[in-house]
Amino acid sequence: MEVIYKYIIEPVQYEFIQRALVASITIGISCGLIGTYIMLRRMSLIGDALAHAVLPGVVISFMIAGKGELSLFIGAVIAGIVTSLLIGFVNRNSKIKEDTSIGIIFTGAFALGVLLVSQLKQVHIDLSSYLFGDVLGVSTGDIILSMIIMFVILTCIILFYKQLLLTSFDPTMAMTIGISVTIVHYLLMSLLSMSIVAGLQSVGVVLLVAMLITPPATAYLLTTSLKKILVLSSVLGVAASVIGLYMSYHFNFSSGASIVLVAVFFFMLAFVFSPKEGLLTRFLRRREASKAVIMEDIIKLAYKFQTVLAKEELVEKISGELGFRASKIESLISRLVEVGLVSSSDGKYELSETGKKEALRLIRIHRLWETYITKEKVTDIEHIHPEAEKIEHLLTEELADELDEELGFPEKDPHGSDIPRKK
Amino acid sequence: MNVISVKNLTVSYHKKPAIKGINLEIDSGSVIGIVGPNGAGKSTLLKGILGLLPFDSGEIKIFGKDIDKSRKRISYIPQREQFDWDFPINVHDVVMMGRYAHLPMIGFPKAKDREIVDQALQKVEMLKYASRQIRNLSGGQQQRIFLARSLAQESDIYFLDEPFVGVDAKTEKAIFNLMKELKDEGKTILVVHHDLGKVLEYFDKLILINQTLIAYGNTKDVFTAEMINKTYGGRLTILQRTEELVGQ
Numbered sequence: 001m002e003v004i005y006k007y008i009i010e011p012v013q014y015e016f017i018q019r020a021l022v023a024s025i026t027i028g029i030s031c032g033l034i035g036t037y038i039m040l041r042r043m044s045l046i047g048d049a050l051a052h053a054v055l056p057g058v059v060i061s062f063m064i065a066g067k068g069e070l071s072l073f074i075g076a077v078i079a080g081i082v083t084s085l086l087i088g089f090v091n092r093n094s095k096i097k098e099d100t101s102i103g104i105i106f107t108g109a110f111a112l113g114v115l116l117v118s119q120l121k122q123v124h125i126d127l128s129s130y131l132f133g134d135v136l137g138v139s140t141g142d143i144i145l146s147m148i149i150m151f152v153i154l155t156c157i158i159l160f161y162k163q164l165l166l167t168s169f170d171p172t173m174a175m176t177i178g179i180s181v182t183i184v185h186y187l188l189m190s191l192l193s194m195s196i197v198a199g200l201q202s203v204g205v206v207l208l209v210a211m212l213i214t215p216p217a218t219a220y221l222l223t224t225s226l227k228k229i230l231v232l233s234s235v236l237g238v239a240a241s242v243i244g245l246y247m248s249y250h251f252n253f254s255s256g257a258s259i260v261l262v263a264v265f266f267f268m269l270a271f272v273f274s275p276k277e278g279l280l281t282r283f284l285r286r287r288e289a290s291k292a293v294i295m296e297d298i299i300k301l302a303y304k305f306q307t308v309l310a311k312e313e314l315v316e317k318i319s320g321e322l323g324f325r326a327s328k329i330e331s332l333i334s335r336l337v338e339v340g341l342v343s344s345s346d347g348k349y350e351l352s353e354t355g356k357k358e359a360l361r362l363i364r365i366h367r368l369w370e371t372y373i374t375k376e377k378v379t380d381i382e383h384i385h386p387e388a389e390k391i392e393h394l395l396t397e398e399l400a401d402e403l404d405e406e407l408g409f410p411e412k413d414p415h416g417s418d419i420p421r422k423k
Numbered sequence: 424m425n426v427i428s429v430k431n432l433t434v435s436y437h438k439k440p441a442i443k444g445i446n447l448e449i450d451s452g453s454v455i456g457i458v459g460p461n462g463a464g465k466s467t468l469l470k471g472i473l474g475l476l477p478f479d480s481g482e483i484k485i486f487g488k489d490i491d492k493s494r495k496r497i498s499y500i501p502q503r504e505q506f507d508w509d510f511p512i513n514v515h516d517v518v519m520m521g522r523y524a525h526l527p528m529i530g531f532p533k534a535k536d537r538e539i540v541d542q543a544l545q546k547v548e549m550l551k552y553a554s555r556q557i558r559n560l561s562g563g564q565q566q567r568i569f570l571a572r573s574l575a576q577e578s579d580i581y582f583l584d585e586p587f588v589g590v591d592a593k594t595e596k597a598i599f600n601l602m603k604e605l606k607d608e609g610k611t612i613l614v615v616h617h618d619l620g621k622v623l624e625y626f627d628k629l630i631l632i633n634q635t636l637i638a639y640g641n642t643k644d645v646f647t648a649e650m651i652n653k654t655y656g657g658r659l660t661i662l663q664r665t666e667e668l669v670g671q
Contacts, residue, residue: 168510
């Protein structure tokens with residue numbers, strides 16, 4: 001408790017920490033929401049480009065209107081939109097592809113910004129806080145600005161949810177029902193520029209794209225619906241910002257770097273452990289699947305041998321037949337006993353009633369499949385599955401029924417064995 | 424009743440004409456196949472009629488009006504390959520997009536819209552998959568949810584781009600039955616198709632196209648060896664090749 005108080009609660013009494021916290025939360029939400037669309041529309045590169053390209057906009061507006069939140073905001077949004085227009089213009093009017101035109105325009109704009117900063121006499125701009133962010137240094141005005149930005153983004157996403165969704169998923173259909181893909185694109189570009197203005201304060205120009213795409217990408221690995229991704233990506237954005245803020249406060253790290261590294265850490269966790277697609281999950285699933293295949297083979301063999309055999313004898317026969325260690329076969333048989341497909345009584349194994357049914361089901365699929373590949377002269381089975389004999393384990397009941405119908409409910413397989421009929 | 428009128432339509436890609444001088448008058452209540460070899464401009468014709476591509480010259484009227492005034496009455500099913508099937512969306516939400524045409528700019532689907540979506544899914548036998556992610560569907564099922572989306576749109580003209588490519592027998596039958604059903608309700612269905620196999624069975628009328636309109640009429644009159652030969656006649660004419668050179 002004391003540790004929590006000392007490291008987490010105590011700092012909150014400082015006003016600059018309070019401001020930084022509010023900024024982190026609003027920025028996490030703004031970037032998480034807009035970033036989701038940037039990721040889905042494969043515009044990460046544009047996100048990075050606009051983040052860099054707002055620099056000259058900010059400097060020029062400072063030169064004209066002096067330093068202030070409003071001039072920062074207007075300068076950045078104008079720079080963002082002009083940049084995305086320029087990228088589109090170069091793209092349409094030459095044979096240069098989009099990624100190249102993005103690269104040319106944004107580095108050019110950024111270089112212009114750096115040059116202007118070095119020439120700026122009347123207003124002092126701390127370049128490093130623009131480049132790498134300084135969340136501990138945000139002013140009250142900055143916070144009000146980023147709260148307004150969050151509110152605008154949230155409102156637009158709720159009101160134009162349909163248009164954003166449809167133009168992201170199927171722009172052609174959007175056009176056929178009269179939704180202007182161009183207008184939605186520039187609406188998104190404006191919102192993107194705004195979220196960049198907000199994000200500048202915490203992570204800075206160079207790392208900003210990470211705030212836009214890393215939380216959504218993490219959320220995308222963890223969940224499946226767009227609405228859930230929007231919410232989760234905001235939550236992750238906030239979490240990364242707040243944790244990064246504390247790291248920056250306690251260890252005097254650069255706030256941008258800390259926030260981005262926390263976000264990447266979350267991503268790595270999801271990448272490995274995601275219950276749907278994680279590396280670890282996929283590995284375990286594959287292992288489980290290969291076990292299931294062996295268990296199915298054991299059931300079929302046990303059915304083939306029919307007679308009630310002594311445990312060791314059966315295990316030995318099956319392991320000889322399948323080419324696995326007896327100990328492995330034994331442990332898998334005990335799993336079959338657990339699920340009630342095999343019954344075990346005084347030193348003997350026997351298929352239970354459900355076990356026999358399961359065996360017949362498997363044999364039916366196996367023989368139907370063999371009949372099918374013989375009849376259709378399927379030769380490149382490796383093309384369907386690298387291990388041809390495993391296909392029968394993957395066939396669903398539904399597909400087997402369709403196979404049965406297509407083959408005209410055959411009685412016998414090519415080897416002359418009976419195909420068990422479905423009851 | 425005349426539903427689509429195309430006059431002297433020319434559409435170019437990168438300054439090369441993809442279709443030239445197309446004239447068509449299409450009546451309601453029929454299934455029309457658009458047939459021609461690869462690169463003949465079949466999809467271009469469809470997209471041109473839909474106003475998705477800028478055209479060099481020509482005039483298109485849908486229900487006697489400009490396309491932008493008839494958008495609620497048309498629906499389009501694009502080719503399946505052009506989608507990102509990893510997009511985080513489920514079957515129900517894809518079909519709901521069909522209702523977007525009828526919703527106000529700022530407005531959310533109502534109970535009635537959900538009902539229409541369910542009915543459309545029922546029609547293509549996909550209701551039980553309503554909450555499934557689209558990435559977990561087979562090719563035929565994917566095609567069927569796009570049919571459902573089109574049905575939910577409650578249009579009068581349906582544009583289908585290669586709906587029979589890579590689908591299973593069940594889906595093929597479903598598409599065929601739906602086309603018939605829609606036709607009986609007096610709707611118009613235009614289908615881009617590149618396989619000549621089942622043309623007679625599928626389509627009442629045929630548009631044979633290879634950059635220019637080769638023939639348009641009842642399938643049994645138009646689908647002749649001579650016309651097919653003319654459409655698929657292999658090499659580009661000297662004229663076309665010259666134009667290509669000049670176009671560069």
